[in-house]
Amino acid sequence: xxxxxxxxxxxxxxxxxxxxxxxxxxxxxxxxxxxxxxxxxxxxxxxxxxxxxxxxxxxxxxxxxxxxxxxxxxxxxxxxxxxxxxxxxxxxxxxxxxxxxxxxxxxxxxxxxxxxxxxxxxxxxxxxxxxxxxxxxxxxxxxxxxxxxxxxxxxxxxxxxxxxxxxxxxxxxxxxxxxxxxxxxxxxxxxxxxxxxxxxxxxxxxxxxxxxxxxxxxxxxxxxxxxxxxxxxxxxxxxxxxxxxxxxxxxxxxxxxxxxxxxxxxxxxxxxxxxxxxxxxxxxxxxxxxxxxxxxxxxxxxxxxxxxxxxxxxxxxxxxxxxxxxxxxxxxxxxxxxxxxxxxxxxxxxxxxxxxxxxxxxxxxxxxxxxxxxxxxxxxxxxxxxxxxxxxxxxxx
Ligand code: ARG
Numbered sequence: 075x076x077x078x079x080x081x082x083x084x085x086x087x088x089x090x091x092x093x094x095x096x097x098x099x100x101x102x103x104x105x106x107x108x109x110x111x112x113x114x115x116x117x118x119x120x121x122x123x124x125x126x127x128x129x130x131x132x133x134x135x136x137x138x139x140x141x142x143x144x145x146x147x148x149x150x151x152x153x154x155x156x157x158x159x160x161x162x163x164x165x166x167x168x169x170x171x172x173x174x175x176x177x178x179x180x181x182x183x184x185x186x187x188x189x190x191x192x193x194x195x196x197x198x199x200x201x202x203x204x205x206x207x208x209x210x211x212x213x214x215x216x217x218x219x220x221x222x223x224x225x226x227x228x229x230x231x232x233x234x235x236x237x238x239x240x241x242x243x244x245x246x247x248x249x250x251x252x253x254x255x256x257x258x259x260x261x262x263x264x265x266x267x268x269x270x271x272x273x274x275x276x277x278x279x280x281x282x283x284x285x286x287x288x289x290x291x292x293x294x295x296x297x298x299x300x301x302x303x304x305x306x307x308x309x310x311x312x313x314x315x316x317x318x319x320x321x322x323x324x325x326x327x328x329x330x331x332x333x334x335x336x337x338x339x340x341x342x343x344x345x346x347x348x349x350x351x352x353x354x355x356x357x358x359x360x361x362x363x364x365x366x367x368x369x370x371x372x373x374x375x376x377x378x379x380x381x382x383x384x385x386x387x388x389x390x391x392x393x394x395x396x397x398x399x400x401x402x403x404x405x406x407x408x409x410x411x412x413x414x415x416x417x418x419x420x421x422x423x424x425x426x427x428x429x430x431x432x433x434x435x436x437x438x439x440x441x442x443x444x445x446x447x448x449x450x451x452x453x454x455x456x457x458x459x460x461x462x463x464x465x466x467x468x469x470x471x
Contacts, residue, residue, distance in 0.1 A: 078184035080105045082175050085120035089190035092217040093127045094235045106132040107178050109171045111141045112253030135174050142310040146254050151298040151402050152381035153354050159331050161350035162385050163255030169390035172204030186213040193219035196336050200388035207391035253314050255347030266342040277346040281325035281420030288418035293356045298406035314349045321348025325420040352422050356413040359424040364408045364431050373405050
C-alpha cells in the first residue's frame with residue numbers, strides 16, 4: 075500500500091494540478107481536504123473534482139462556525155489590523171485550514187501534508203508553521219513551490235493529465251475569500267501608482283455610487299463579542315455576512331495598501347472587508363468607553379499590535395498567542411454595550427455608544443450644570459507633572 079498525503083485543496087488550478095503532480099512525483103495516495111471558511115463555492119463540485127482528478131478520498135469540511143468563533147472573534151477582540159490596515163482575512167484562515175488538514179492526516183494515518191501556496195507569499199509560512207506546531211512529526215510538501223512550472227507549462231500539464239481548466243477568460247487577479255474579507259492581488263494591481271480597476275471589487279460599491287442617504291446601524295457587544303445587530307440577536311457568522319452586505323452597499327471596507335510581506339517583499343494589496351472594518355471600528359469605540367486609559371493604551375500599543383503581527387506571521391498556534399488571548403480575555407471583561415455607527419459613502423463613523431460599565435462620568439466631564447470636578451486640585455497636579463520640564467526648561471537646549 076502507498077503512503078498517504080493530505081492536501082489542502084481549494085478546487086482551483088494549482089491544487090488540482092498538485093493532486094496529479096504529488097502522485098507522480100512522490101508516489102503517494104492523495105487525500106484532498108477542502109475547508110469551507112465562508113467562500114460560498116460549490117463544495118460538492120469541488121469534492122467530486124478532486125476525486126475525478128485522482129484523489130483517493132476527498133473531504134469537505136464546513137468550518138464557518140469555528141472560523142468565526144475561534145479565529146475571527148479573538149482577532150476582533152484584538153482589533154487586529156496588520157500595519158494598521160489589513161484585517162487579516164487570509165491570514166486567519168490558514169491556521170484553521172492547517173488544523174483540519176492535520177485532523178484528517180491523523181484520521182487517515184497519513185505521513186505527509188501539502189498546501190498549494192507559492193514560495194513568495196505569506197500563506198506558505200502560515201500553513202507550514204501551523205503544521206509544525208500541531209503535528210511536528212508530519213512531512214510537509216509544497217508542490218507549487220517545488221514544481222517550478224510557468225503558467226503556460228502548468229496549463230499544458232493540466233491538459234495532458236485531463237485536469238479541468240477554467241474555460242472562461244479568467245480575471246487577472248489572485249483572489250482569496252472568506253467571511254472576514256476578500257483579498258485581491260496581481261494583474262493591474264501590481265502597479266502601486268494606479269487606482270484599482272472597478273472589476274477588482276465584488277463586495278463593495280464605489281463610494282461615489284453609494285446611496286446619498288446615510289444608514290445608521292447599532293451593534294451590541296458582550297465582553298468584546300458582537301451579539302446583535304439593530305436589536306436582533308444573530309449567530310456570529312450571520313452577523314458578519316449581514317455586515318458585509320450592509321457595509322458593501324455603502325462602499326465601506328475598501329483597503330488599498332502597500333504591505334510588507336514576511337518574506338521581505340513589499341506588495342500592493344487590495345482588500346474588501348466591510349464587516350471587519352465596521353466591527354473593529356465599533357469594538358475600538360466601545361473599548362474607549364469602558365477601559366481605563368492605561369489599560370486601553372497598553373492593549374493598543376503592546377497587545378493589539380503584536381497580535382496582528384503574530385497572526386500575519388503565521389504564529390497562531392504559538393504560546394505567545396495563547397498568552398495574549400489570556401490578557402485580552404481579561405481586558406474584555408467590561409467591554410459590553412452598544413455602538414451606533416453611521417455608514418455613508420465609504421465611511422463608517424461611530425456616532426454614539428453606551429455601556430452598563432461605562433467609565434464616562436458626565437458630572438466630571440461636563441462644562442455645564444452639575445459639574446463636580448474640583449478644578450483647584452488641578453493646580454498642584456499640573457505643577458508636579460510639569461516639574462521635570464521646568465527643570466529641563468531652565469537648563470536650556
Ligand atoms: N496579502 C495578504 C496576506 O498575506 C493576502 C494573501 C492572499 N492569499 C492568496 N493566496 N491569494 O495575508
